[in-house]
Amino acid sequence: MNGWTGKLLRVNLTTGQSAVESSEKYFDYIGGKGMANRIIYEEVPNGTEPTAPESKIVMAIGPNTGTNAPCSGRTTLAFLSPFTKYNAIVDAHVGGDTAVMLKGCGFDAMIIEGVASGPAYIKVVDDEVSVEDASGLWGKTTTETTAALCEKHGAGVNVMSIGKAGENLLNLSCVISGVAHSAGGGLGKLFGAKKLKAIVLYGKKATKVADPKRLMELNNYIMSDLMGANNNHVVPTVPQSWAQYSNKSTRWTGHPGLTWGAAEGGPIDTGESAPGQPTLMGYRTQKAVFDHGPVAEKYTVKMVGCTSCPIRCYGGVNVPMLEGVTPNTTHANTCIGNRPYVGLLKNYQDVHDEGDGKLTAGVYSAILADDYGLWDNYGELNATLNYFINNGLMEKIMTPEQYNEIDWTKRDTGDMTFIKDILERVVDGKHPLSTLAQGAYYVDQQYHDLLGDDYLNSSAMTLWGLIGAKRHHGNECAAQVGMLTNIIYNRDGMCHTIVNITGSGLPYEIQRNIVEEHFGEGCLDKPRNYTRMNEAKARFAKFGVVRQVLHDSFTLCNWVWPMTFSPRKERGYKGDLSAEAKLMSAVTGTEWTEEELDFAAERVIQLHRAMTVKSVGSRDMRNLHDVIPEYAYNTEPDVPVFTEGTVKMEKEDWQLALGMFYQQFGWDEQGSPTRETLEKFGLGDVADDLAASNLL
Amino acid sequence: MDEQEKMDLTQQEAAPLKDEVQLSPREAAAAALADLLYSRTAHNKVSSGKWICQHAPQGVERALLDELLTAVDAGRGEGALEHIAMTRGTKDRYYYDASIMTAEYARLDALLEDKDILKTIASVTRSDCKLYPRPTEFSKMMGYPFRFSLDEVEGAAARMQLHDEYQDIGVVQASNGAKAFYSSQHIKEGYARSLLEASEVEAREWP
Numbered sequence: 001m002n003g004w005t006g007k008l009l010r011v012n013l014t015t016g017q018s019a020v021e022s023s024e025k026y027f028d029y030i031g032g033k034g035m036a037n038r039i040i041y042e043e044v045p046n047g048t049e050p051t052a053p054e055s056k057i058v059m060a061i062g063p064n065t066g067t068n069a070p071c072s073g074r075t076t077l078a079f080l081s082p083f084t085k086y087n088a089i090v091d092a093h094v095g096g097d098t099a100v101m102l103k104g105c106g107f108d109a110m111i112i113e114g115v116a117s118g119p120a121y122i123k124v125v126d127d128e129v130s131v132e133d134a135s136g137l138w139g140k141t142t143t144e145t146t147a148a149l150c151e152k153h154g155a156g157v158n159v160m161s162i163g164k165a166g167e168n169l170l171n172l173s174c175v176i177s178g179v180a181h182s183a184g185g186g187l188g189k190l191f192g193a194k195k196l197k198a199i200v201l202y203g204k205k206a207t208k209v210a211d212p213k214r215l216m217e218l219n220n221y222i223m224s225d226l227m228g229a230n231n232n233h234v235v236p237t238v239p240q241s242w243a244q245y246s247n248k249s250t251r252w253t254g255h256p257g258l259t260w261g262a263a264e265g266g267p268i269d270t271g272e273s274a275p276g277q278p279t280l281m282g283y284r285t286q287k288a289v290f291d292h293g294p295v296a297e298k299y300t301v302k303m304v305g306c307t308s309c310p311i312r313c314y315g316g317v318n319v320p321m322l323e324g325v326t327p328n329t330t331h332a333n334t335c336i337g338n339r340p341y342v343g344l345l346k347n348y349q350d351v352h353d354e355g356d357g358k359l360t361a362g363v364y365s366a367i368l369a370d371d372y373g374l375w376d377n378y379g380e381l382n383a384t385l386n387y388f389i390n391n392g393l394m395e396k397i398m399t400p401e402q403y404n405e406i407d408w409t410k411r412d413t414g415d416m417t418f419i420k421d422i423l424e425r426v427v428d429g430k431h432p433l434s435t436l437a438q439g440a441y442y443v444d445q446q447y448h449d450l451l452g453d454d455y456l457n458s459s460a461m462t463l464w465g466l467i468g469a470k471r472h473h474g475n476e477c478a479a480q481v482g483m484l485t486n487i488i489y490n491r492d493g494m495c496h497t498i499v500n501i502t503g504s505g506l507p508y509e510i511q512r513n514i515v516e517e518h519f520g521e522g523c524l525d526k527p528r529n530y531t532r533m534n535e536a537k538a539r540f541a542k543f544g545v546v547r548q549v550l551h552d553s554f555t556l557c558n559w560v561w562p563m564t565f566s567p568r569k570e571r572g573y574k575g576d577l578s579a580e581a582k583l584m585s586a587v588t589g590t591e592w593t594e595e596e597l598d599f600a601a602e603r604v605i606q607l608h609r610a611m612t613v614k615s616v617g618s619r620d621m622r623n624l625h626d627v628i629p630e631y632a633y634n635t636e637p638d639v640p641v642f643t644e645g646t647v648k649m650e651k652e653d654w655q656l657a658l659g660m661f662y663q664q665f666g667w668d669e670q671g672s673p674t675r676e677t678l679e680k681f682g683l684g685d686v687a688d689d690l691a692a693s694n695l696l
Numbered sequence: 697m698d699e700q701e702k703m704d705l706t707q708q709e710a711a712p713l714k715d716e717v718q719l720s721p722r723e724a725a726a727a728a729l730a731d732l733l734y735s736r737t738a739h740n741k742v743s744s745g746k747w748i749c750q751h752a753p754q755g756v757e758r759a760l761l762d763e764l765l766t767a768v769d770a771g772r773g774e775g776a777l778e779h780i781a782m783t784r785g786t787k788d789r790y791y792y793d794a795s796i797m798t799a800e801y802a803r804l805d806a807l808l809e810d811k812d813i814l815k816t817i818a819s820v821t822r823s824d825c826k827l828y829p830r831p832t833e834f835s836k837m838m839g840y841p842f843r844f845s846l847d848e849v850e851g852a853a854a855r856m857q858l859h860d861e862y863q864d865i866g867v868v869q870a871s872n873g874a875k876a877f878y879s880s881q882h883i884k885e886g887y888a889r890s891l892l893e894a895s896e897v898e899a900r901e902w903p
Contacts, residue, residue: 238840239804241740241797247828248836249895256740257840272740291903335903343901379902462902476898507827526829528890569798636890645890 002210003063003587004031008039009107009129011122013194014053014114018129023108028682030553030597031062033091034604035109036078040089041607041686043111046614046693050080050087050186051169051193057112059102059199062555066103066207067215069583070222071557073307075099075183080615081490082186083171083377083439085467086625088490088615089608092174093552094160095306096181101158104203112196121161121198123153126205134197138167141371142176143327149200161198162188163373165437168429169193172437174375180314180333181306184375185491186439210589218582223278223310226563226575228252228504230285230313230334231496234567235505242274244569247505251313253286260286261298262318268302275567281310288315291338292362295355304332311560321351321360325417326367333366340376341365344385344422347414361416368420372427377439378470378492383461384436384443385422390460393450397432441468459631464493466627473499475632476647479530480657481523483649484541485548487626487661488605490612496558497544502527504565506573514565514574519543529644533653538660549608550580550601603681605665606673610686613672613695621671622658672696723775725760728753730776734793740841742783742790742797742805765791785810805841813844813852818862821877831868831876831888833896853877870896 008023026035036058048054057079064072075098081090102110105124112122119134137145145161158177165173166188173188191197209215228234233250236243240255254270261267273280282303288296292315299319303312316332323329339362342348348357369376376382388394389411395403406425410418425433435446440463444456456466464471464486472492475483477499486493501511501524512524520536551558563575578594585591609621616624632649639646641653659669666677675696678687690696719727732753736743745765752761765782767773768791773780781794783802790806807816821832834849836842844852853875856862864881868889874896878888 238836239801241737241801244798244800245827247830248833249899255840471902473902476894476902508829509827528894529887639886639890644884644887647894 002208002589003067003584005103005106005108005205007107008035008060008109008111009105009124010111010113011129011131012114013112013116013120013122013131013196016116016120016131018131020107026109028600029604029607030550030600031065031108032060032074032555033076033078033549033552034601034607035062035553036060036076036091037089037604037608037611039109039111040078040080041611043113044080046611048080050082050190053115055080055190055193057187057190057194058109059112060109061099061102062108062553063587064554064556064583065099067209067583067587068308069215069219069556069587070227071306071309071311071560072555073097073099073309074552074555074557075102075177076552076555077175077183077185077187079185079187079190082189083442084469084490085441086490086612086615086617088612090185090489090491091552092183092185092187093494093558094175094177094181094183095309095557096177097158097307098160098177098181098201099555100307101201101203103207104205105201106203106205112194114194116195119195119197121149121200122196123200125153125157125200125202134195137161137197139164141327142373143179143371145198146176146179149198153200154202157200157202159198159200161373162191162196163371164427164429165189165372165374166192167197168427168434170374170427170429170434170437171439171442172375172377172381174373176370176373180331180337180370182337182370182375184377186375188373188375207587209587211586214586215583218579218586220278222563222576222579223281224276225568225571226566226579227278227281227310227560228275228284228565228567229254229281230287230311230559231500231503232560232563232565232575233500233503233505234565234573236284237505240272240274242272245506249503250505251287251290252284252505253290254283258286258289259297260300260302262301264301278310282312285311285313286315287313287334288317288338291315291335292317292359293355295353295359299359301330306557309557309560313559317363319360319363321356322364322367326364327371331363331367331370333370336376336379337370338362338366340369340379341382341385341419341423343379343382344389344411344419345414345416346412349414349416357414357416361414361419364416365419365423368423372423374423374427374437378472380440380461380463380470380492381426381437384440385426385433387455387458387460388436393447396450397435397447399432402432439468440470441466444468453630457630459635461629462631463629465625466629467625469493475649478502478540479525479537479647480533480649480654481537481541481544483628483632483654484538484657484661485544487658488545488608490615494558495544495548497547497562497564498540500560500562501564506565510573511565514572515540518577528647530642530647532642532650533657533660535660538657538664541661542664545605546598546601547580549604550597553601553604554580554584556580556583599681602665603683606678606681606683607686609665609667610673610678610683610690613690614693617695619668619670619672619695621667622655622662622669626658626671628654722760722764725753725756726764726774727776728756729761729764730780730793733780733791734796737793737797740797740801740805742792742802742809744785744788744790744809746788748791765789786812786815808841813848814856814859814862816842817849817852817877818856818865818879821865822879822881825879825882825888829883829887829891830895831878831883831892833874833876833892835874868892872897 119138229252236252259267305312350357470492485495523536523540636646779795785806
């Protein structure tokens with residue numbers, strides 16, 4: 001068997017027993033997200049509480065995982081959301097080396113079920129599976145847990161663990177792989193409920209590839225001709241001698257004179273790394289500087305990242321100002337994970353250079369959050385904390401004693417220990433501040449008398465939906481297209497297909513001309529100069545989520561894929577949207593077309609939507625699930641909708657957008673899959689299931 | 697390396713190169729000039745006509761140099777100069793190897809070589825506003841390869857208001873205090889401000 005291993009591992013924490021089963025019946029769902037979603041559908045009854053013993057966690061990878069295809073080191077974990085309304089199915093995605101280790105152990109997926117009698121961890125070393133006692137690890141940070149298990153089982157093992165947030169059953173908790181890669185979605189709470197402190201993986205089995213030569217040629221082609229930098233930004237941030245364009249907003253930050261300033265042996269210049277130089281790709285993304293600002297240069301040790309990824313999007317820094325403040329002064333993370341709670345401070349205390357106070361506070365908050373296993377939910381927890389502080393609500397949810405215990409003046413003076421003062425109470429589990437880490441929907445439920453209708457609808461929260469999910473590249477990114485991609489996931493829309501296009505750095509005209517070839521005229525508006533909804537936008541939005549789901553199933557990293565654009569002028573900057581199908585064919589030995597692979601990915605979306613309909617308990621997804629907050633219609637009040645300078649949306653147009661999007665997927669006017677559609681994707685059993693529940 | 701390999705190598709070194717071609721003095725001069733310009737281009741620099749004359753390859757007469765460069769100016773670079781291109785600045789003509797440098801970058805470096813900050817900022821701003829569209833952040837002008845100081849950029853913004861040819865260049869500010877230039881020839885002030893707010897504030901909050 002090529003690509004897949006054909007096996008899945010079932011671990012029952014109640015009994016401590018494990019079993020190996022065939023995974024072949026799930027191949028129609030590709031792997032990863034698709035496989036995990038189908039298993040949850042079959043094995044976790046609708047209406048199950050996310051933390052109930054009957055609830056399960058499925059961790060899955062795909063046929064591409066473990067090959068050397070660029071950016072193939074992703075893992076998907078599927079489970080019931082503890083933090084959004086309806087507790088529908090969600091996925092967490094994580095990088096690091098978890099994926100390749102699970103594959104190396106010989107499994108396409110691992111099903112975790114039951115509840116351990118006491119703190120436990122799962123150990124899978126090649127074929128040997130056991131449930132071990134974790135009593136000595138409970139209460140430890142994720143870094144301490146990882147270190148302890150690496151010391152016990154060998155430095156090469158992959159450790160996924162939870163911290164206090166998961167142990168104390170916070171909805172906004174995550175699982176940390178290694179010491180930085182995070183699997184969010186509230187997964188930490190499910191681990192905590194199962195008394196599962198950690199998973200240790202170590203496997204040496206190779207992934208069998210049908211045509212290694214073809215795969216190698218594809219890899220060279222992809223890395224030389226298609227890939228740019230992080231998020232497949234294909235234009236460098238500053239003018240470079242080889243480049244026709246530059247764009248300050250991209251993540252191709254490396255350039256002559258910009259270094260890894262704290263590199264071992266002295267600064268390393270990131271220089272120019274023109275297309276066609278795969279061995280220099282690791283210098284393209286200087287993510288510490290992108291995330292923290294120019295001051296981060298001299299603290300940058302190197303860039304790090306996931307298995308099989310040439311991009312290296314994690315900024316590894318050493319911040320001596322944290323000496324004695326945190327257990328160690330080094331950290332690596334990316335994006336919002338680099339500074340999740342720095343926004344709690346109003347000012348920052350610089351030490352040596354302008355800006356180093358904010359950098360230090362950012363890394364400090366990242367270390368704290370990762371050690372606690374506290375999930376920021378794309379900034380939602382920070383926004384909620386600030387919402388309560390700024391609106392004078394903290395006094396109302398705490399006793400006077402609790403309130404006065406906190407030195408609130410630190411916030412104004414920029415004393416970063418204020419972040420710890422807040423977060424240690426948040427992860428406590430019993431303190432009133434812990435209630436703010438339930439996710440926006442449940443926060444609103446608990447405090448609606450204080451919040452009224454403003455909180456969930458506020459621009460301070462920027463949710464995509466009233467189910468309590470954070471906007472993640474929504475209407476600020478390609479208008480209705482971005483917002484539509486958000487409604488699919490029952491959590492923040494972690495779809496990067498569209499934002500990778502709008503953020504590519506290419507001039508608008510070039511972007512538009514290329515994507516219009518695929519999706520039709522009018523699919524991509526100018527930035528902040530939107531037009532009304534049209535069918536081309538609906539096709540474009542569908543493409544966005546289909547490819548995202550494909551990537552999380554195959555697996556490839558949707559933070560880089562698909563290759564819509566290329567950095568090469570001689571290609572007219574056109575990428576290659578068939579690259580995934582070519583990889584699938586080379587790996588599995590079965591020829592796949594782009595359309596066939598997209599169809600398989602869409603099957604996963606159809607299943608996911610049907611599962612969501614069951615969780616909602618109604619076919620009326622339009623009015624119960626796909627509802628966006630009021631701020632989306634009210635932003636920039638002085639600028640009329642559909643004119644230059646606003647990202648605001650219009651209510652009537654949004655309803656039109658939903659209808660067109662539903663049509664693209666073969667859903668009815670209420671946004672629910674029809675029998676015809678489900679049967680087209682081989683999901684007749686799901687149609688029967690919906691019908692039995694009066695949902696078809 | 698074994699003995700046979702050593703013997704083969706010795707024989708190859710001793711044998712006359714079948715493809716060795718004798719270059720004419722003109723061709724040799726062109727090749728030397730091309731090497732010189734390639735070397736500078738590889739260091740991300742265009743070369744002014746004045747600089748080339750000062751650093752002319754050994755043995756290449758000024759008259760021949762002028763002839764070769766004039767041919768490049770006309771888009772007819774001879775022999776090894778086939779890849780050499782010229783971009784015209786205010787103070788000089790600037791040459792570069794187009795096989796490793798884009799015309800866009802060459803024009804930018806020529807602006808920097810001309811050392812006219814007002815023209816540089818205006819040119820970049822007009823291009824940004826027309827092409828992308830986007831305003832041109834002050835911070836961009838302070839970074840590679842411009843490297844102007846904040847005082848220079850602020851001063852340029854003030855001085856541009858006094859010049860008729862830069863009356864289309866304005867300044868907008870984001871809510872975090874970041875400033876940018878925009879050209880009213882290509883985008884409106886409100887649109888420029890909105891785009892700046894998106895890149896400087898919102899994109900940082902929601903990366």
